[in-house]
Amino acid sequence: MKELYLFRHAARSVTSSNVSRGLDPNKIRSWLDNSSDHLQETSSAISEIHRKSKTSKPTSPIDGPYLNNYFANKSDLPVSVLTSMDRGNVSRIINDSEIRLDWSIYDLNKLPGEDRRAAAEAGLDQPGTSHENKGQLLPEVILLGRCNVGKSSLVNALMSNNKQSATTYAKVKQSAGYTPCLNFYNVGGLFRLVDSPGYGVKGKPWQGELTMRYLAERRELKNCFLILNGDLGLNKYDELILEALVEMGVQFDIIFNKIDKIKNESRIQHYEELISRSILNDLKIKPRMYFANSIENDLKQRTGINEIRYGILQSCGYSDLQTLKPRRRRKTINETIEKIKEKNARKSLKAQAKANLQHDIH
Numbered sequence: 001m002k003e004l005y006l007f008r009h010a011a012r013s014v015t016s017s018n019v020s021r022g023l024d025p026n027k028i029r030s031w032l033d034n035s036s037d038h039l040q041e042t043s044s045a046i047s048e049i050h051r052k053s054k055t056s057k058p059t060s061p062i063d064g065p066y067l068n069n070y071f072a073n074k075s076d077l078p079v080s081v082l083t084s085m086d087r088g089n090v091s092r093i094i095n096d097s098e099i100r101l102d103w104s105i106y107d108l109n110k111l112p113g114e115d116r117r118a119a120a121e122a123g124l125d126q127p128g129t130s131h132e133n134k135g136q137l138l139p140e141v142i143l144l145g146r147c148n149v150g151k152s153s154l155v156n157a158l159m160s161n162n163k164q165s166a167t168t169y170a171k172v173k174q175s176a177g178y179t180p181c182l183n184f185y186n187v188g189g190l191f192r193l194v195d196s197p198g199y200g201v202k203g204k205p206w207q208g209e210l211t212m213r214y215l216a217e218r219r220e221l222k223n224c225f226l227i228l229n230g231d232l233g234l235n236k237y238d239e240l241i242l243e244a245l246v247e248m249g250v251q252f253d254i255i256f257n258k259i260d261k262i263k264n265e266s267r268i269q270h271y272e273e274l275i276s277r278s279i280l281n282d283l284k285i286k287p288r289m290y291f292a293n294s295i296e297n298d299l300k301q302r303t304g305i306n307e308i309r310y311g312i313l314q315s316c317g318y319s320d321l322q323t324l325k326p327r328r329r330r331k332t333i334n335e336t337i338e339k340i341k342e343k344n345a346r347k348s349l350k351a352q353a354k355a356n357l358q359h360d361i362h
C-alpha cells in the first residue's frame with residue numbers, strides 16, 4: 001500500500017512537471033499505470049519470498065555427523081551416531097591426553113613386542129633392541145590408505161584439540177609417498193595410533209611388505225581404518241587391500257576422507273552412488289563407515305573426527321568413556337593463562353549476579 005501511495009504521488013508530479021520538457025503526459029500516465037501493476041506483482045512476489053525464507057529451514061551443512069545419521073537408516077554398512085555426551089567424552093579424553101611419537105619403525109623385527117617374539121622364536125633370552133625399554137605394549141590401531149589420501153593429516157586431526165589449535169604431530173605434504181615408515185603415536189597411555197606409508201603407484205615394495213607383515217602378525221593390532229578418497233572413491237589398489245584384509249581376517253573400518261571436495265548439496269547423492277557401485281556391499285565382512293575432513297589449513301571445516309575417535313576407543317576395548325582417564329599432558333603457559341582468565345571471568349560474573357540480586361531485594 002505504501003508503495004502505491006508513493007507511486008500515485010509520483011504520477012501527479014510527473015504529469016505536471018514534464019509537460020514543459022515536451023513529454024506526453026498521457027504516455028507517461030499509461031507507462032506509470034503499467035508499472036503500477038508490475039510494482040504490485042513484484043511487491044507480492046517479494047513478500048512471498050520473505051514468507052518462504054521465514055518458514056523454510058536454512059540448508060544444513062552435510063558434514064560427517066549428518067552423513068552418519070543419514071546412512072544409519074539407508075545403508076547396510078554400520079555407522080556410528082554419537083550423542084552429545086559421547087562427543088564430550090571423546091573430546092575430553094583426547095584433549096587431556098599426553099601425545100608423543102614412541103617409535104618410527106622401518107623393520108618389523110625391531111618393533112617392541114615383535115623383537116621379543118622374534119627372539120623367543122630364535123631361542124634367545126635377551127632380545128636386546130634399542131626400543132625395549134621405551135614403554136609397555138598398548139592396543140594399536142592403524143590408518144591405512146593410498147598415498148596422499150590424508151592419513152597423516154587425519155592423525156593430526158584425531159590428536160589435536162578440535163577447534164582451537166592444529167597441532168602437527170605427523171608431517172603432511174602435497175606430494176604423494178611422504179610418510180616413509182610406520183609411526184607409532186602414544187595417546188595418553190591408552191592406545192597407539194599408527195600412521196603408515198601409502199600404497200598405490202607411489203608406494204615402495206618394501207613399505208608394502210612392512211605394512212602387510214604388521215597387519216598379519218601384530219597381536220596388539222585391534223582395528224584398521226582404511227582411508228578412501230572421498231572424492232574419487234575406490235580404485236583397484238583399494239579393492240586389493242580390502243580383499244586382503246577380509247582374507248587375513250583383520251578387523252577394519254573405512255573412512256571416506258576429503259569430503260569437502262564434493263559440494264555440500266551433492267554429497268548425499270555422491271556417496272550413495274559411490275557406495276552402491278563399489279565392492280563394499282559385497283564384502284563378507286561389513287566394515288563400519290565414517291565420513292571425514294582432515295584438512296589442516298581450515299579447522300572449521302574439519303568434521304567426522306569425534307566419530308573416528310569414538311571408534312578407535314571402542315576398538316581398543318574402552319567402553320566406559322565417562323570414567324576413562326588418560327595420562328595427562330602438561331598444559332602450555334598460554335593454556336594455563338586462558339584457564340585462569342576463564343576462572344576469573346566466571347568469578348566476576350557470579351559476584352555481579354549476587355550484587356544485582358541484593359540490589360533487587362533492597
Ligand SMILES: Nc1nc2c(ncn2[C@@H]2O[C@H](COP(=O)(O)OP(=O)(O)OP(=O)(O)O)[C@@H](O)[C@H]2O)c(=O)[nH]1
Pocket residue numbers: 145146147148149150151152153154171172173174175176177178179196197198199257258259260261292293294295296
Ligand atoms: N581438501 C582436502 N585436502 C586434504 C584433506 N586431508 C588432507 N588433505 C591434503 O592432502 C595432502 C596429503 O595429505 P597427507 O596427510 O600427507 O596424506 P598421506 O595419506 O599421509 O600421504 P602419504 O604419507 O604420502 O601416503 C595434503 O596436501 C593435505 O593438506 C581433506 O580432508 N581435504
Ligand SMILES: [Mg+2]
Pocket residue numbers: 151152153171172178179195196
Ligand atoms: Mg603420510
